[in-house]
Amino acid sequence: MHAGGGYPLEFGTISVSDGISMGHEGMHFSLVSRDVIADSVETVISAERLDGSVLLAGCDKSLPGMLMAAARLELSSVFLYAGSIMPGWVKLEDGTEKDVTLIDAFEAVGACQRGLMSKGDLDRIERAICPGEGACGGMYTANTMASVAEAMGMSLPGSAAPPSADRRRDMFARKSGEAVVELLRRGITARQIMTKEAFENAIAVVMAFGGSTNAVLHLLAIAHEAEVELTLADFDRVASRVPHLGDLKPFGRYVMNDVDRIGGVPVVMKALLDAGLLHGDALTVTGRTVAENLADIDPPDPDGKILRALDNPIHHTGGITILHGSLAPEGAVVKSAGFDEDVFTGTARVFERERAALDALEDGTITDGDVVVIRYEGPKGGPGMREMLAITGAIKGAGLGKTVLLLTDGRFSGGRRACASGTWRPRRSMAGPSPSCATATRSGSTLRTRPSTSWCRTRSSRRGGPGGSRWRPSTPGACWRSTQSSCSPRRAARSSSRRRSCGRRCPRRRRPQPFSKGLGLDAAAEERRSRTVPVTQATRRLLAAVAVALRGPSAAGRGRERRNFAPERRSS
Numbered sequence: 306m307h308a309g310g311g312y313p314l315e316f317g318t319i320s321v322s323d324g325i326s327m328g329h330e331g332m333h334f335s336l337v338s339r340d341v342i343a344d345s346v347e348t349v350i351s352a353e354r355l356d357g358s359v360l361l362a363g364c365d366k367s368l369p370g371m372l373m374a375a376a377r378l379e380l381s382s383v384f385l386y387a388g389s390i391m392p393g394w395v396k397l398e399d400g401t402e403k404d405v406t407l408i409d410a411f412e413a414v415g416a417c418q419r420g421l422m423s424k425g426d427l428d429r430i431e432r433a434i435c436p437g438e439g440a441c442g443g444m445y446t447a448n449t450m451a452s453v454a455e456a457m458g459m460s461l462p463g464s465a466a467p468p469s470a471d472r473r474r475d476m477f478a479r480k481s482g483e484a485v486v487e488l489l490r491r492g493i494t495a496r497q498i499m500t501k502e503a504f505e506n507a508i509a510v511v512m513a514f515g516g517s518t519n520a521v522l523h524l525l526a527i528a529h530e531a532e533v534e535l536t537l538a539d540f541d542r543v544a545s546r547v548p549h550l551g552d553l554k555p556f557g558r559y560v561m562n563d564v565d566r567i568g569g570v571p572v573v574m575k576a577l578l579d580a581g582l583l584h585g586d587a588l589t590v591t592g593r594t595v596a597e598n599l600a601d602i603d604p605p606d607p608d609g610k611i612l613r614a615l616d617n618p619i620h621h622t623g624g625i626t627i628l629h630g631s632l633a634p635e636g637a638v639v640k641s642a643g644f645d646e647d648v649f650t651g652t653a654r655v656f657e658r659e660r661a662a663l664d665a666l667e668d669g670t671i672t673d674g675d676v677v678v679i680r681y682e683g684p685k686g687g688p689g690m691r692e693m694l695a696i697t698g699a700i701k702g703a704g705l706g707k708t709v710l711l712l713t714d715g716r717f718s719g720g721r722r723a724c725a726s727g728t729w730r731p732r733r734s735m736a737g738p739s740p741s742c743a744t745a746t747r748s749g750s751t752l753r754t755r756p757s758t759s760w761c762r763t764r765s766s767r768r769g770g771p772g773g774s775r776w777r778p779s780t781p782g783a784c785w786r787s788t789q790s791s792c793s794p795r796r797a798a799r800s801s802s803r804r805r806s807c808g809r810r811c812p813r814r815r816r817p818q819p820f821s822k823g824l825g826l827d828a829a830a831e832e833r834r835s836r837t838v839p840v841t842q843a844t845r846r847l848l849a850a851v852a853v854a855l856r857g858p859s860a861a862g863r864g865r866e867r868r869n870f871a872p873e874r875r876s877s
């Protein structure tokens with residue numbers, strides 16, 4: 306920002322690592338953290354009257370949280386991803402060597418429980434999965450959302466794929482700072498970039514990569530903040546045209562680092578643009594269009610292995626399918642990239658909460674042909690719509706990944722490999738004290754799902770009762786607050802802080818006035834711009850005075866040192 310002529314102030318938000326919060330009570334807070342992050346960014350930027358922002362994020366919920374804040378604030382913003390981890394490497398007892406990610410550890414737990422893996426190997430995998438810093442390495446939620454940000458034009462072209470430890474990240478950080486000052490000069494705000502076309506571009510890239518189902522939830526939330534009309538039907542429409550090209554984990558063989566080696570996200574964007582599947586005229590944070598950025602980069606064609614060519618896709622439709630049917634009248638989301646079978650028919654085994662299903666798996670009572678239904682994990686009933694990675698990982702590790710289907714009103718991890726469909730809202734799910742799923746489902750009923758034709762049904766005419774004998778309302782706190790506005794998984798996709806999602810009236814927010822108002826493109830503003838930098842001198846004087854008051858005279862000096870330090874870092 307210094308280099309661009311602006312003056313940066315730094316602040317942090319909370320963040321939750323999903324790898325740590327997975328599989329226990331902590332996961333109730335994960336999705337909630339997304340909205341807390343968006344709220345906290347809005348709060349600081351609004352309170353301090355900042356002109357724009359470079360929004361940095363690493364793990365799953367902080368990425369959409371930041372993008373939601375950008376959309377809500379409608380100031381100049383550039384999103385910058387912290388990059389993903391490199392895969393780990395492990396040598397198992399029998400001499401097998403393989404690359405591993407976090408997901409291998411969750412699956413190893415299931416394998417160990419079933420006696421398919423020794424405790425020694427489980428321990429080796431657990432120690433190998435995190436060889437350094439960065440978000441989870443496969444095309445899980447963090448990398449999916451980083452690709453979303455790049456495809457949407459909210460981050461610099463080529464910035465999503467380089468790993469966390471890669472020094473190119475320093476270059477992207479510097480350029481992001483310069484870019485936001487330039488956006489401010491030109492009066493370009495986040496909502497001018499986050500248009501319907503930008504969302505469609507993001508969905509197209511998710512479909513081509515076979516990204517995380519969480520992208521559906523998060524994109525709906527970001528669109529809601531941007532006041533862009535986006536529905537599940539949009540995902541259906543784009544998925545029907547865009548083929549699945551990425552042989553990427555969890556279902557494929559490669560990780561984000563491999564995508565980086567073959568040219569990163571621009572490779573898939575260029576392939577889609579050439580095929581007429583991307584809006585080339587959408588504006589981006591470079592101030593140029595998607596097509597102009599791609600022309601500058603001139604990325605190579607897909608390599609045919611990590612990313613297939615459009616005429617030789619892995620699947621002819623996108624990696625995510627929206628299901629409808631008696632089980633999910635409002636829609637359910639399934640990662641069809643992981644389904645080999647056209648139809649899955651099985652017998653419902655209904656569990657209240659993930660723990661009960663994990664216990665049944667450990668007992669060996671979940672078997673081939675079962676449809677594990679986990680209920681009371683929804684946004685309100687859960688609360689917090691927990692991710693089910695512990696159970697999907699354990700099912701896969703137990704060797705049941707292809708023969709057992711999992712349905713839940715909770716969420717799925719971007720890393721799950723078992724057959725699973727979730728984020729659904731069966732009929733009557735809002736009734737009674739437990740507005741979770743599966744009041745429509747009873748153990749023993751036959752469930753059928755067919756991702757290829759987008760439906761999931763129950764054959765049973767019997768509906769379950771309200772159930773939920775063990776359901777308790779959440780106690781006041783962050784989770785409880787989130788239940789006050791989330792009604793269904795579809796609506797939970799929208800920010801809890803925007804009451805409109807529940808049909809309650811929410812006054813239209815007034816657009817915040819940027820502090821350095823008048824940096825637009827008109828002649829007078831241009832003239833002013835040439836005489837001033839985006840942060841006013843008055844602000845700078847005020848900040849210096851505050852720094853002196855808080856930390857003594859040396860603090861103001863330190864501020865000056867930092868400013869002067871920036872160009873030196875560039876030369877080193």
Ligand SMILES: CC(C)(O)[C@@H](O)C(=O)O
Pocket residue numbers: 323324327365407441445446447517519692694717718719720
């Ligand atoms: C822990 C993971 C793999 O990050 C997961 O939460 C996801 O959704 O990607």
